Amino acid sequence: MAVRPYWRGYLKLSLVTCAVTLSPATTQGEKLRFHTLNRKTGYRIHTQYVDAVSGKAVDDDDQTKAYAKGEDDYVILEEEDLDAVQLESARTIDIDEFVESDTIEWVYYDSPYFVVPADEVGEEAFTVIREAMAEADVVGISRLVMGGRERAVMLQPWDNGIILWTLRFGDEVRDENEYWKSVKADKPDAKMLSMVEEIIADRTTTWSETMVKDPVQDRLLEIIKSKQSTKRKTKPQKADQAVGEPQSNVIDLMAALKKSLEGKPEAKKTPRR
Template sequence: MARAVWSGSLTFGLVTLPVQLATATESHTVRFHQLERGTSDRVRNKRVNERTGKEVPYDKIVKGYDTGGGEYVVVEPAELDEITPGRSQAIEISGFVELDAIEPAYFDSTYFLQPRKEQANVYGLLRDALAETGRAGIAVMSMRQKDYLVAVHEQGGVLVMHTLHWADEVRDPHETLSNLPPRSEAPARERKMASQLIEAMAMEWNPHDYRDRTQERVRELVEAKRAGETVEKAEKPPESTNVVDLMSMLEASVDQARSSRTGTGRKEKAARSKAGTGAGARAGTKSGAKSGTTSGTRGGTAKKTAGKKPARKRSGPDLGGLTKDELYQLATEADVPGRSRMNRAELERAVARSAKSAA
C-alpha cells in the first residue's frame, strides 16, 4: 500500500468526507550514482560559495531574488514561512465543471483519494454521482507550503485528484509556436485520405499495450556490461516524409492499416470460434431472432434454464453482442455524460438506462 501524503477532509456543499491522498504514479526510471571514473568512489554535491570556494552550511543559506544587474532581494526562510500557507485540512470544492472542458495541458500530478472505513458510503455517493454526471469538482488547497488548484473526479471506481497548472502557467500555443499552417491549407483530397487513415488505425486505448523501451534497453545495457557482453545500437529514426510524396504515402498507409486490421480481425474471430464464443454464434442469435425461431436465441436459452426468472425485455438492441466501439457510438447518440471514461460494462449500463428513459 502507498503511504498517504496528505490527510484531511473533502467538502462539497454541507457534506464533509475525511480522505487521504496517495500518489497515483511511481517512476520506473533507472537510477545511477555519480562515481569518479576508474574508481568506485561516490561523488557528492556540496553547496559552495562561488567567490571563496568554501562549503556553506545549510543554516547559513538564504534565498535571493535576482532583480538584475547583480542585485538581489534577500528573503529569510522564516519570512517565507510567515506568508506561505501551512498544510490545509480541507479540499473545499467550490463548484463542478465538465471534466472534458479541462484542457490536457492543465493537468499536472495525480493522486488517489481514499476514505475512512466508516465513511465509505459518502465516498461511494460522490464517486457515483461524478461518474453519472461526467463532472469534476474544482477546489484550491494548500500542501507543501504551496496553493494548488485541483480537480476531483471519478475514474475506474475511485475518486482521483489532479493538481492543475494555474492559467498563467499554461502557454498560448499560437504565441509559442511558429510555422503553424492555416486549417484550410491542405487539399481536400489529402484531408480525406488522412481521415481514412485515422479511421483505419482506430483502436481502443489500453496502456498495458505499451512499454518504455528506452528504460528496458538501459537495463539490458547494465546487465550486458555486468556480464562482459555488448548490446545492439538503437535504430535511427525515420526520415521526414517528402511533401511531394505525401499523397502516395497516405494511400500506402491506409492500405497497410486495412490489411493489418483484416488479419487481426481474422485471428480474433478464429480465437473466439475456438473458445466457443465466435461471431457465428452471435450471428445465429441475431438471425434466429429475426426469423422468429428460438434456436440460438435468448428465448431458446431461457426455456432450458427452468426455475430462473425470464430476462427483462429490452426495447433497444442486443447490447451484450455489441463491441465497445458500437456501445460508445450509441452513448454518443444518446449524449451520455462521461462516456469517454467508461469501460465496456459501464457503457452498456449507461446505454440501457438511456434507452429505458427514452421509452
C-alpha cells in the same frame, strides 16, 4: 501493492465532510537511476552548494532563499516570511466550485492522485459526493497546500474513487494561439483527406498499456545484466543511416498516401491486456 498515503486530511462539500487520503497515481519507482562515480577510484561523487565568489562549500544553516530583483541584487526571504503565506487549505479540500467535466483544457492538468476514504465512517459521505459529481457530469475545483505552496486542484469521479489533479498556474500555460496562428486554416484536398481517414481507420485498435512501454530502459537493463557477467564493453549498434549522410528526397504527399494504402496492414487484433 498500495503505497503509504502522501497526504491525510478532509474532503468537504458544504456541511458534508469525510476523512480522506491522497496517494500518487503515478510512480517513478521502476525508472532506472544512475549514480555518478569517480572513474579512477570507483567511489560515488557528491554534489555541494558552493559560494559563487569564494568557491567554498556553504553549510545548510547558511543557505537561504532569495528573489533576484536585479543583477547581484537579491531580496532574502526568511523561514518566517514563507510560513506567513501558508493558508488553511493545508488539511482540508473544501470544494467550493464545480465546472462541466470537459471544460478544463488538458494542458492545465499537472499531477494525479488517488483520493480514497480514510476510514469506514467517511465512506458514505465520500460515495455521495463522488456519485453526485458523476451524475451531474462535473468536476470539483478546490485548493490545497502541497509542497509548501497552495495549488488549485480538480476532483474527478473515477470508478469507485476520485482522482485529484493538481492544476498548473495560469502563468505556466502558454497561449496556444501564438503557435496556431502560423498554421494555415485552408481546407485540405478532399481526396487526400479521405485517404488519410482510411489509413487511420486501418490502424485504429484498442488501447493497451503495451503502447507506452519504454524500450530504451529495457535495452539498458539488458546491457547492465550483460556487464554483470562480462567485462567486455558493449559496442554501440550502428545506426541505419550514418551521421551526416543526406536523407532521401521528400516524397510528394499524395504519393506517400497512396504508398501507405498500397501496403495496408491486415486488421489489427485487439492486444491482450
